[in-house]
Amino acid sequence: MDTIKKVAQTYLPRIFADVDIVDAEFANVIVGTFADLGRSERVGHQEGYRIFADGSQLIIAGDTEFGVLYGFYEFLKKSQQGCPLLTMEAEDQPAMEVRMINHWDNLDGSVERGYAGKSLFFDNNAWAASDEEIVQYAEMLSSIGINALTINNVNVHAKETELITEKWLPQLAKVANLFDAYHITLFLSANFASPMTLGHLQTADPLDKRVVHWWKTQVEEIYKYIPTFGGFVIKADSEHRPGPFTYGRTHAQGANMLADALKPYGGVVFWRCFVYDCLQDWRDRSTDRAKAAYEHFAPLDGTFADNVILQIKNGPMDFQVREPVSPLFGALTQTNYVMELQITQEYTGQQIDVCYLPMQWKEIWSFDTHANGEGTKIADLLSSRQQDGKGKGVTAVTNIGNNQNWTGHPFAQANLYGYGQLAWNPEQCPRKIAEEWAKRTYAHLSAEVRQTICSILKRSWSVYEAYTAPLGVGWMVNTGHHYGPNVNGYEYSPWGTYHFSDRNGLGVDRTKTGSNYISQYKQPVTELYGNVATCPDELLLFFHHVPYTHMLKSGKTVIQHIYDAHFEGVEEVEAFLEAWEGQKEAMPDGLYMHVKERFEAQLANAREWRDQVNTYYYRMSGINDERGRTIYK
Ligand code: GCU
DSSP states (O other), X not given: OHHHHHHHHHHHHHHHTOTTTOOXXXXXXXXXXXXXXXXXXXXXXXXXXXEEEETTEEEEXXXXXXXXXXXXXXXXXXXXXXXXXXXXXXXXXXXXXXXEEEOOBOTXXXXXXXXXXXXXXXXXXXXXXXXXXXXXXXXXXXHTTOOEEEOSOSSOOHHHHGGGSTTTHHHHHHHHHHHHTTTOEEEEEXXXXXXXXXXXXSOOOTTOHHHHHHHHHHHXXXXXXXXXXXXXXXXOSSTTOOOGGGGTOOHHHHHHHHHHHHGXXXXXXXXXXXXXXTTOOTTOOSOOGGXXXXXXXXXXXXXXXXXXXXXXXXXXXXXXXXXXXXXXXXXXXXXXXXXXXXXXXXXXXXXXXXXXXXXXXXXXXXXXXXXXBTTOBHHHHHSTTSTTOOEEEEEEEOOOOSSTTSSSSGGGHHHHHHHHHHHHOTTSOHHHHHHHHHHHHSTTSOHHHHHHHHHHHHHHHHHHHHHSSGXXXXXXXXXXXXXXXXXXXXXXXXXXXXXXXXXXXEOOOOSTTTTOGGGGSOTTHHHHHHSTTTSOGGGHHHHOOEETTOBOTTSSXXXXXXXXXXXXXXXXXXXXXXXXXXXXXXXXXXXXXXXXXXXXXXXXXHHHHHHHHHHHHHHHHOOOOTTOOXXXX
């Protein structure tokens, strides 16, 4: 109860200072578990809560302390939005069991794909955060419903491998305690080859007895220090990370060996499905990277231990601005899984360009896999509402760093907030979440400023998509860092990321005449995507290679769409900047300048995308823009 007391002591006086919401009739706010309050009601869910009036008291209660904590956060949310105590009734519980974030932090303080400063946790190969900072961070995470996290990068290099040893465990035990107090379980990314790196064995073969013994001993040690340890996140046989393939073993054999070591303590293995050939020959037209995760993992369905959870990226490629949903969702019926999203904006503007991702996630979660017939949506698969379902929830690469505002671009906070909100209740409207975030974050600013921010947020994903890669084709980015345009950057690379543009057309044929990736979906999805006439415009080039003159459902040709989208995308960013400048007088200089500078950088980026992509496709196709706008011929 200490946590809830602390949170209540911090926030209740502020709420009671707000005369508008405190009705005179209310004498008190009572916070506690039903049992502690001597009441017989129950919610029936350990993370659920109820807020209700009883005479002159407002009661915030749950079956467990954490239910109460979540109830208190809801109470805070409602009061911050001006909801009078009298009408504050609520009863709720989370839809998703796992609501996790993954830090990609390294011990030297760098953050892989981080755009908000350095690591919160590490610097110069030492622990860098004070207890107070961790408590502040834990409170922020739990207030948006996050209940698990990893603190280190999935790419576990030599020094990070030591995190599971005595060298780090005393420190991590303290950290785990601090997070536990907020109902957040600590996990670590671990190196599959740890027995070799740390244990001086010659092998990491999951069936080798010495390896099995090594992991059991190491896990025992971890639990001695951290009894509440959650388990491991593992990136194996992926982008040069070690894994079971080296020993001719399957991923199930690799994952189960670790799961076995964790089982006595209730630990879990999150095993990533981001397994593909990153040394592909671009000349090889028979290999399609999009097929890899399904080909590796669907045949193993039913062979994973109960405490293994497969971690599947939302799309079959890698966090592009637009991809179809991975066909692995709906294919697994006997294996636990979560969806992995990317909150950090690696391919979506790197927290320089604004891109409000809950719009994308809502679309992904609304996708109907048809796994159990019509109406088997991703949101249902991932939430406990699906009877006997194996979908356990969601995890995401976080966008947090040690930047003063946590996320670099202040609007990127809305992505983390929206992630937590949607994981709690995927039925929510992302537009409403944006409004709620703006109201809570910028309560001190005028309604016009908040409206300006919301209107930008709501359009931002479509705008980013418009001026970057067209119609679902993806990958026209600069290599390595992934910011800015480079149409052929990945075209002749080993990464399996091609658009196959030639003088007649572009796009990847993933139908029967091409890689036949479409056959990994259930009917009628295979038919929908496989038929050029029914494939949605926004994914057309992901599934089909079509001529520039192909007519889209929108009534435009592909080439005209490319031109229009790129011109319009830039105009939209100009409008963002103009709207922001229009609010200059209504906001503090710091916020105004900070965001303005980012909009200016975004505009330069959008112009570069527009001109490179339009010029490239004009030169390829020789077809003029119908509207005669400037293209650098
Ligand atoms: C992307 C990203 C890498 C990351 C990888 C992963 O490829 O660019 O930085 O390591 O995803 O998800 O493992």
